[in-house]
Amino acid sequence: MRIIIDAMGGDKAPEAPLLGAAEAIKEYGVEITAVGNEAAIAAVMQKNNIPAGTFAIVHAPDVIDMEEDATDILRKKPDSSLAVAMRLLAEGAGDALVSAGNTGALLVGATMIVKRIKGIKRAAIGMLLPGRPTPWLLIDCGANVECRPEQLVQFGAMGSAYMQKVQGIASPRVGLVNNGTEESKGTALQQAAYPLLQQSGLDFIGNLEARHAPEGVADVIVTDGFTGNAMLKMLEGAARLFTGMLKEMFYSSTKTKLAALLSKGALDDFRKQLDYTEYGGAPLLGVQKPVIKAHGSSNGNAVKNAIRQATLCVENDLPGTIAAWLKQYKAAQTETDGDDE
Amino acid sequence: MRIIIDAMGGDKAPEAPLLGAAEAIKEYGVEITAVGNEAAIAAVMQKNNIPAGTFAIVHAPDVIDMEEDATDILRKKPDSSLAVAMRLLAEGAGDALVSAGNTGALLVGATMIVKRIKGIKRAAIGMLLPGRPTPWLLIDCGANVECRPEQLVQFGAMGSAYMQKVQGIASPRVGLVNNGTEESKGTALQQAAYPLLQQSGLDFIGNLEARHAPEGVADVIVTDGFTGNAMLKMLEGAARLFTGMLKEMFYSSTKTKLAALLSKGALDDFRKQLDYTEYGGAPLLGVQKPVIKAHGSSNGNAVKNAIRQATLCVENDLPGTIAAWLKQYKAAQTETDGDDE
Numbered sequence: 061m062r063i064i065i066d067a068m069g070g071d072k073a074p075e076a077p078l079l080g081a082a083e084a085i086k087e088y089g090v091e092i093t094a095v096g097n098e099a100a101i102a103a104v105m106q107k108n109n110i111p112a113g114t115f116a117i118v119h120a121p122d123v124i125d126m127e128e129d130a131t132d133i134l135r136k137k138p139d140s141s142l143a144v145a146m147r148l149l150a151e152g153a154g155d156a157l158v159s160a161g162n163t164g165a166l167l168v169g170a171t172m173i174v175k176r177i178k179g180i181k182r183a184a185i186g187m188l189l190p191g192r193p194t195p196w197l198l199i200d201c202g203a204n205v206e207c208r209p210e211q212l213v214q215f216g217a218m219g220s221a222y223m224q225k226v227q228g229i230a231s232p233r234v235g236l237v238n239n240g241t242e243e244s245k246g247t248a249l250q251q252a253a254y255p256l257l258q259q260s261g262l263d264f265i266g267n268l269e270a271r272h273a274p275e276g277v278a279d280v281i282v283t284d285g286f287t288g289n290a291m292l293k294m295l296e297g298a299a300r301l302f303t304g305m306l307k308e309m310f311y312s313s314t315k316t317k318l319a320a321l322l323s324k325g326a327l328d329d330f331r332k333q334l335d336y337t338e339y340g341g342a343p344l345l346g347v348q349k350p351v352i353k354a355h356g357s358s359n360g361n362a363v364k365n366a367i368r369q370a371t372l373c374v375e376n377d378l379p380g381t382i383a384a385w386l387k388q389y390k391a392a393q394t395e396t397d398g399d400d401e
Numbered sequence: 402m403r404i405i406i407d408a409m410g411g412d413k414a415p416e417a418p419l420l421g422a423a424e425a426i427k428e429y430g431v432e433i434t435a436v437g438n439e440a441a442i443a444a445v446m447q448k449n450n451i452p453a454g455t456f457a458i459v460h461a462p463d464v465i466d467m468e469e470d471a472t473d474i475l476r477k478k479p480d481s482s483l484a485v486a487m488r489l490l491a492e493g494a495g496d497a498l499v500s501a502g503n504t505g506a507l508l509v510g511a512t513m514i515v516k517r518i519k520g521i522k523r524a525a526i527g528m529l530l531p532g533r534p535t536p537w538l539l540i541d542c543g544a545n546v547e548c549r550p551e552q553l554v555q556f557g558a559m560g561s562a563y564m565q566k567v568q569g570i571a572s573p574r575v576g577l578v579n580n581g582t583e584e585s586k587g588t589a590l591q592q593a594a595y596p597l598l599q600q601s602g603l604d605f606i607g608n609l610e611a612r613h614a615p616e617g618v619a620d621v622i623v624t625d626g627f628t629g630n631a632m633l634k635m636l637e638g639a640a641r642l643f644t645g646m647l648k649e650m651f652y653s654s655t656k657t658k659l660a661a662l663l664s665k666g667a668l669d670d671f672r673k674q675l676d677y678t679e680y681g682g683a684p685l686l687g688v689q690k691p692v693i694k695a696h697g698s699s700n701g702n703a704v705k706n707a708i709r710q711a712t713l714c715v716e717n718d719l720p721g722t723i724a725a726w727l728k729q730y731k732a733a734q735t736e737t738d739g740d741d742e
Contacts, residue, residue: 190642191642192642192645192646202580205580205586205587205588206588206589237631239543239546239626239627239630239631242470246546246627247546247547247627248547269630269634270630270631270632270633270634270635270637270638271634271635271637271638271641272638273635273638274638274639274641274642275638275641275642283631285580286580286587286588286628287627287628287631289580289610289611290578290580290611290624290628290631290632290635291611291631291632291635292611293610293611293612294611294612294614294631294632294635294636294639295635295639296611296612297611297612297613297614297615297616298615298635298636298639298640298643299639299643300612300615300616301531301532301533301615301616302639302640302643302675304533305533305671305674305675306647306671309664309667309668309670309671310664310667312667313667315663315664316663316664316667318660318663319659319660319661319663319664320660320664322656322657322659322660322663323650323651323656323657323660323661326650326651326653326654326657327650329650330646330647330650333646334643334646
């Protein structure tokens, strides 16, 4: 198996992607193609004593910045590491792609160059988020701010395929984010998506309120990209607020300072559990080959975890699983209403 | 000043509303009219040694359950404590209303019986939420799942009036929830609302992502009721997740158990800061008289706090402030585009 790495993507590039890649080769026995500025890659390899020949290197002179507007970035920067990496993936020079770079550009590149699975309306971003007792996949986290009901069903199916194939959950439960549990709740979007999800063949458990999302009530939590982005960012803001408040609490007296010392290791674990970058990268779902978006601030370890995710997607044929569901769904629809799209 | 209390609303009714009311009379010198089942009220007063004559009592034989569908509940239950209280408020038998009951019924009642301020398209629910360094008002928290751009501007104005008159912030900063800060971000709703907010005369700081909401970047954070509800519920879910994880962390070893003991008081403060019921009730904004929705689980102290909020709304003429803004806004619009609605 060969994973393509965008060596220039992310706040800590090219060091973090290359260190992560070198570790992944050792741990998982994968082959890696690193795409980026050759000189920069060579410098990192030398500095970190990574032997020549550890990865295949494909030179790409240009870099897409984290904040650049993605719309036509691939046309403007065809020689960027991201664009070159995407073309390599599309051409079959690798089985999956990992990048910690610009999310928008990654999404546009995946859609325009690697292409969507036939029948999938829009690619979507999933994120595995912390919950008790189990993590949950939020989809869509912001790729599609305006959605049609049919797309939400596809998000549910893509999320289910991911949780099944990568997280090993036999029959993932799918919930729809709404402002109450009754079937009639929500905007026109949720009202129309509800019966479609019921008839989708997925294990649809109905509507759920965001407050129950971290309580293990569903494995896949479906929403439009605008709401999903707001939920994801609210969770992130809440985590920062709480850790800030907790720190302040521990600094408030001599007694609490002692308490902080006594609970240091456990507190670090607590912070880690809050940090969703620990849960690996975000899969871009619905494209023909696995693409994993590692967090922009990823260190080598986070990139290594994202590579592991990518290998699981390849090994378990995630795109094929999604395509197979879609075929079955279309067939069932045709049977039901005679409407062969 | 006379505050009308729905004595039967909330999980701990009628005890909590009446205890809160009795405390509020002592602390703030307000007059209270308690609406509800006379016998039940008398029993609570006797049990808690509340002297006869402490409040005016208006009998209402019926109760609206917390989970009942609100749409036509007031027509079906015209003798419920909530419907009777609303009519008393509309007729001028009191200056403001506090209820810990069914939010939907409260909203329908306020809109149908007390009526909206002239020119206000929809009433909205604001919630003061925890932030560092300052709390923030999220509006709308779920009253209007589908919104038009003009409504978001009105939410901004109503939220500003509240933060100014009740929280004492001279010039509240208003931010629009979006999936990025650029003006072009969001769905058609946010894209259309952005220029309207810019021209609104409010202190509009632009778009913000939900992750920054708790960081004191804006005093009033505006969004449609669907997204607002998802954010509010996500924050609530996150708080539960974090306190659960923290508890587990403290139980993990003898050292951490000792740490928990050492930080007990500070931990309680931490939990309190997370608990938004501590921030008082949620104002229903846009109706002709102040209506405060106390949390369903309110105890006496929370009801007392909600009564204090109601008195501040009355003292500082919150509805009049909103009406005055609207008049000025309409006049400015007429000047600009000659379109006198």
